[in-house]
Amino acid sequence: MARKLLILLFLLSFRQGFANSILVPMDDTQSNHLKAYGIAYNTLQQNTELDWLLNYRGGSFLFDYSPSLEKECLVRGVSFEVLSTANVQAILREISDPDINMEVVRLYKAAKIAVYSPIKISLSNFEDTDAVLLVLKYAEIPFEVIYDEEIIRGDLAKYDWLHLHHEDFTGQYGRNIRRMSALDMKAQEDIAKRLKYSKVSALKLDVAKMIKLFCMGGGYLFAMCSGAETLDIALSAEETDIVSSRFDGDDIDPGAQSKLDFNKTLAFENFSLYFNDGEGYGSMSFSDINVWSGRFDDESSSYFDLFDFSAKWDVIPAMLGQNHEHLIREFMGQTSAFNKKTVKSNVLVMGEGKESHRYIYGELGLGQWVFYGGHDPEGRRGFHRTPTDLNLFPHSPGYRLILNNVLFPSARKKKRKT
Known part of the structure; x- marks a missing residue:
């Protein structure tokens, strides 16, 4: 009996001596790329730091070893290696080799996440396909939903990270009353x-304007689809009626286009607004910022390129571009992509x-802010209003870009100033 106990103690001490770290690889060996981000976020929530190994095996995560972390990876179906x-x-x-495009970035603290969405005030299924809501839930990353009232009363100061998706900050109900439910419109009118x-x-x-101030004060803004386009349009049109x-019951300012102030926008300039029915994507486009979905002849064979940045010298874009693939399938949205001629030169x-x-x-x-064109990285033409089942896409490179943004603020050690 004593001999067996000694053997057991030896094996345990050997395991503890060997198991000093856990590597969660993010290359093609990973069984669930999206849930791996949830493991990283959960670790940060417990006030435990970790390292993001940029460009090492697809942007892997390195943790101090703990039995609970090992168990959590097993429960969530995330591949890991004990090192x-x-x-x-x-x-x-x-x-550390200067000739190799890799870098170690320490992540310190989980960002507090807010998602701006009308699901806060309406049960309409028009918004239940928000890609960020879907992937946060799938990766088991906690968030809070806020809407206009919370922002107006100053609640953004409580958060580090804000997401905007299929929104219309111009007040035109998405430029399509037929598709916007009466309940959604009434809910917004009641808030006003x-x-x-x-x-x-x-x-x-x-x-x-409050969202812009949030970003100026140190917040992180991540916008997709029409949320990105209409935010800048609304800011530019502050002094006119578009x-x-x-x-809204009153007429457009005849000189509205000439009164747009592009100095107030984040990303776009010199764009032209669409005022009339029949302009743009099914009368639903707001401006020529949007390169509408009709330009993508075949989504299944059309891709966009992720640029390769120096992990040692251009750490920010390198973090935001971590992926196991560098060609991302095109996907649609009310704002599918951004017209190159309208993007500011400092972007x-x-x-x-x-x-x-x-x-x-x-x-x-x-x-800092990031704009990502399109509605759902795994959506398909004609089906982008149907919620995507991410159990079918655990390796989605398009969704990985969203989750890179979720972890990005964790690399900032200092607290945000507001």
């Missing part, structure tokens, strides 16, 4: 009345197609 100190040192030596605004467009302008009478392009930019980055004051 000795010698293994880790060999990896770090490889990464409750907050003493004369019309929804006036409310949305103030919301857009909303048709069919949406960093991280991914582009033949005729458009798809994935762009910028800085504003103390904060």
